[in-house]
Amino acid sequence: MINSITTDKAISRVFTLFSVLILLYWLYSGGAWLWDWYFSSGGYSSDWWPIVGRFLLDNLSIVIALYAIACLQTAGLAELKFNNHFLKAFSLALILTPPIMMIIYGHRDHAK
Numbered sequence: 001m002i003n004s005i006t007t008d009k010a011i012s013r014v015f016t017l018f019s020v021l022i023l024l025y026w027l028y029s030g031g032a033w034l035w036d037w038y039f040s041s042g043g044y045s046s047d048w049w050p051i052v053g054r055f056l057l058d059n060l061s062i063v064i065a066l067y068a069i070a071c072l073q074t075a076g077l078a079e080l081k082f083n084n085h086f087l088k089a090f091s092l093a094l095i096l097t098p099p100i101m102m103i104i105y106g107h108r109d110h111a112k
Contacts, residue, residue, distance in 0.1 A: 037055070068094075070093075070098050071090055071093035071094050071098055072090060072093075073098075074089070074093045074098035074099075074101060074102060075087075075089035075090035075092075075093050077102070078093075078101070078102065089101065092104070
C-alpha cells in the first residue's frame with residue numbers, strides 16, 4: 001500500500017514538473033513576442049493607443065478568453081473567501097469586472 005502511494009506521488013511530481021516547464025516556456029515565448037511587438041511598433045508616440053487598440057481587436061478571442069478565465073478565478077476566490085455561490089459570483093464578475101465585484105463582496109457583511 002505504501003509503495004503505491006509513493007509511486008503516485010512520484011508520477012504526480014513528474015506531471016507537475018512537466019506542466020510547469022510548459023507554462024514557463026509559454027510565458028517566455030509570450031513575453032518575447034510581446035517585447036518584439038512593442039519595439040516593432042516604434043515605442044510610445046501619439047499613435048501608440050490606436051496600435052494597441054488594433055492589437056486587441058486582432059486578438060479579440062484571446063482577450064475574451066483571458067477575461068473569462070479572470071472572472072472564473074475571481075468567482076472561485078469569492079466562493080472560498082466569502083461563501084457565496086459560484087455561479088452568482090461568476091455572473092457578477094462578467095458584468096462588473098472582477099476587481100469591482102470583489103470590492104462589492106468585500107464591503108458586504110458576511111458574518112451570518
